[in-house]
Amino acid sequence: MLPYFYSRFAALGSTLFACLFLLQGATAHARDGVPVTVVEARRMPIFRQVPLTGTVTSLRNARLSPATSGLVQALNVDAGSRVVAGDVLLALDAELAALQLESAQARAEQLRNALQDARRRLSEARELIPQRSIAETAVRDLEAEVAEDEAALRQAQAEAGYQGALLERHKLRAPFDGVVSARLTDLGEWVAPGQAVLELVATDTVRLDFPVAEDFLPAIERGGEVRYSLNASPGETHTGTVATVVPVTDPGARTFLLRVEPGAGAPLLKPGMSVRATLALPADREGLVVPRDATLRYPDGRTVVWTVHSRDGELRVVENLVEPGLQFDGMVEIRAGLEPGTRVVVEGNESLQAGQAVRIRATASRR
Template structure:
């Protein structure tokens, strides 16, 4: 009779076991304590230039428009060149004439030296011709330099992109007269963008090139991007009590543009070690109490009981929370399914790490 009753109760017991609350667990472990500092920043370009002319002239053509991407050396603006071309042609002609005159004087000087060697030509005439050669050589150099200057001015009538980037603004139009130094377009480099962050000055001594930085762009908040600190500018902003931290992102598959906003977390090593648990293990109550459920009395059937422990928390980082009191290392805490647990309730831990 008892055997038959036991057989009848087996399915009921099995069903009860299956209905036990399934909970995920995590370890209470000792680890380095990290302080996380939330920051906001902006992607900035390494090069921004209002490209200007170095000569005066009439704008003949603008080859770009706002939003156009250009490479270094691409022509942006062309000024009217007719008068400069004529001036260059005149300078080259004057140079050719001076060289011809110099060649003739050198020929006459050579003949005079030969006659002087036979005592049939005055020494003073030879000296005069030598002086003429010297002056004409100087004149050729001056005219050649003038022709080169005209060539350089003519080249400056075509304004080329000093670096690769995107046209952000057009500041002139065809038909306008521009003076030297007049900005005609604004060019922004869009490669090798850097993230500029303002950091409270009290953290300055604790930051170096190895400090970890986690970044999420507002344009792609689901992605956590790798970043490396490149520059720490030690000049404070006295009004905000901050200094500039500049970092470079590794995001080859995300289109980046200057002006994008970002949120970052600076992870600073405190130099201390302490107990940590997964963030999901914590339960916070309206009265300010914080607790975790601890797995105890694990049985051979894969079940265990749980007890609630009040804890004092510290810093939060990397999905974990520092526990300053209330737990011991080596315990296991409930991380999922802990919202409705009761003291001494039997549970079935699953997916333990």
């Protein structure tokens, strides 16, 4: 019976010792104060943020058409195929064009031989002139014949060149590097100039297009920064610059087109991707601001900021009911309820109580 009593007593003693140790730690923690991080409220220019939703578009997007009529004989690509400038994408039946080229080249060769013969006879005739063995009129006729043969040869060569170019135009080549976004024809179909057969999109040069309400047009400047993120990776934020503004693109909707360059270090962007952005526009005024982490919003609509004040040699917190204004770049405008230079709590403010003692563990740097 005694060993059991001693073991129970020892266990109770250990529990009491642990409680005393925790109570001592809690008392010391209360004496030192709750650790918090603070920053000074300050005045700065106020910006308003405009959320935008847009699309990644390509600088070059072409609907390709053949330069001549013909029957589709070869189709070397499909939607999604990546091509390089100069690649043959589509070929038409070129049998008749090849025969016409062969005929034109044969005609040019025939005239070339005739010209050589005419030049030979003219050269021989000129050698007989000093001997008065040939009439001058005959020499002039030979000169005219050579000139006519030269003109005929040039015409035949031009015709052969035309037929060669026409034969080459039976092949549709990629005008730039890109990806085939759509195939609009198939083998055996008859196509004609002006009829789109393929759509090609360049992927190496893209831009971000956003429709923006006309009210913001006067405040947007070329070269201004725009922060954006892709729906495919919403947690990553990137910075682009305003490239150009098209004032009127949709008169009915009263919107204009804002085009943004992705900027250096941009992620892999593909035409058609959805993108979200935030446009920061100056509000033409200064105001008192605090970091967003310094504000606590309650379900009843109140917004509170905790501030640190020295009282009786100790640092204690005070709850301040504030009137928030615009939010921008991680900051919140405070229209009423705070004074510039006041130290506000940005970390450790979730469970504070009015008048509670605190200790400053760090002072957040100003942005």
